[in-house]
Amino acid sequence: MRASISIDVDSLRFYHQIHGLPERPVEDDPIYSVALPRFFELLAEVGVPATLFLVAEDAAKHPRAFEAVGPSGCEVGSHSFHHDYALSQWGEAEIRADLEAADRALQPLNAGRPIVGFRAPGYNVSAALLEVVQSLSYRYDSSLLPAPAYFAARAAAIGLYGLRGRPSRSLVGRYAQFAGPLEPYRTTAQAPWIPSADGALLELPMAVEPTSRVPLIGTSLSALPSLVFDRLLSRALSRLSFFNFELHAIDLLDASDHASLGELAAYQKDLRVSAAEKRRRLAALFGRLKDAAEVATLATHAEALSPV
Numbered sequence: 412m413r414a415s416i417s418i419d420v421d422s423l424r425f426y427h428q429i430h431g432l433p434e435r436p437v438e439d440d441p442i443y444s445v446a447l448p449r450f451f452e453l454l455a456e457v458g459v460p461a462t463l464f465l466v467a468e469d470a471a472k473h474p475r476a477f478e479a480v481g482p483s484g485c486e487v488g489s490h491s492f493h494h495d496y497a498l499s500q501w502g503e504a505e506i507r508a509d510l511e512a513a514d515r516a517l518q519p520l521n522a523g524r525p526i527v528g529f530r531a532p533g534y535n536v537s538a539a540l541l542e543v544v545q546s547l548s549y550r551y552d553s554s555l556l557p558a559p560a561y562f563a564a565r566a567a568a569i570g571l572y573g574l575r576g577r578p579s580r581s582l583v584g585r586y587a588q589f590a591g592p593l594e595p596y597r598t599t600a601q602a603p604w605i606p607s608a609d610g611a612l613l614e615l616p617m618a619v620e621p622t623s624r625v626p627l628i629g630t631s632l633s634a635l636p637s638l639v640f641d642r643l644l645s646r647a648l649s650r651l652s653f654f655n656f657e658l659h660a661i662d663l664l665d666a667s668d669h670a671s672l673g674e675l676a677a678y679q680k681d682l683r684v685s686a687a688e689k690r691r692r693l694a695a696l697f698g699r700l701k702d703a704a705e706v707a708t709l710a711t712h713a714e715a716l717s718p719v
């Protein structure tokens with residue numbers, strides 16, 4: 412069995428956007444100064460690598476936060492340059508400019524290696540976006556979360572924010588994108604939720620429990636009772652051949668780590684769980700993945716699944 416840990420490193424300002432809060436500069440963003448050092452320490456302690464999907468515009472301002480990428484065997488993937496939640500609605504030329512700028516900025520943070528993986532902001536893709544991904548040097552896309560219930564819950568939350576007059580910048584997206592296959596498959600830019608044996612794109616979807624399709628991601632690890640999460644995880648590990656655990660850098664922070672997080676905690680329950688408790692749960696999960704599977708970066712798995 413193959414497993415990966417992929418961490419979306421979204422700066423704090425994007426959480427203000429999701430919750431429709433006024434944007435303001437975050438002094439010394441704790442995503443880069445606190446969460447990332449904690450992640451590298453935890454990964455080293457368990458002895459597993461991870462793939463870090465970075466927002467190039469912000470990550471490039473914090474090069475020291477990524478000095479551990481090379482020595483730790485981690486991989487940097489592209490989470491786009493601007494992390495615009497509407498990227499999937501842009502035209503192809505604008506998308507190409509954004510992704511090329513991201514690659515240039517991120518390569519130095521990936522120990523000088525080319526960027527070979529992409530994850531779209533907000534799990535939303537389009538034919539134009541994936542056509543660009545396909546035409547650049549990427550070996551895989553990992554943007555799809557095949558969880559219909561997640562789609563429904565997010566659509567409801569976005570609708571609610573709209574009704575309260577505080578629109579979220581996050582997009583509802585398209586249902587079919589949340590109902591695709593659970594394991595790696597080749598596909599096309601036009602319908603990435605449908606497998607196509609000779610498709611040019613390799614999709615590495617994020618992990619869900621195979622029957623209920625409950626997302627097994629960082630947010631569920633802190634939100635669900637441990638016993639429930641562990642049961643869903645056991646079922647997934649016994650039935651899937653590939654487990655791509657997705658989490659966010661904010662998953663190792665709590666409300667006490669920064670004044671901005673204290674404010675966000677009113678909207679995000681996960682920030683009310685202590686960082687120590689979340690670290691304990693993540694360490695246990697990473698250890699379980701290491702016992703059950705070959706834990707490697709998504710780039711390593713992509714290469715083994717689709718050698719060039």
Ligand SMILES: [Zn+2]
Nearest residue numbers: 419421532533
């Ligand atoms: Zn993101």
